[in-house]
Amino acid sequence: MKDTQAPQTIERELSIARIYAACRGDDDRLDEADAELQQLRRIQHAAELACGLLWHLPRNHPITEAAFQALRDALGGPGSAGLARAIRAAKDYGAKEPV
Secondary structure, three states, X not given: OOOOXXXXXXXXXXXXXXXXXXXXXXXXXXXXXXXXXXXXXXXXXXXXXXXXXXXXOOOOOHHHHHHXXXXXXXXXXOOOHHHHHHHHHHHHXXXXXXX
């Protein structure tokens, strides 16, 4: 499964589960799952922004390079759609092209 399909797949499954929910307890658990999904989306967005900002900066220090690589790999690796989203997020935030 591609990295861009996972959130949509989870949302679709939650929607289907809501249709078949039999009791209020089911709805409560689905609400909790939805809240967790939204939290994961916020974390992913923050990781994308941080990775994109690091991509735009010189990574002369090993800690900076390690942070960039960890975020990049978590978003799908070099050349991934996740890295492209990260770079776009940083540009939207105001980052300039790397020097």
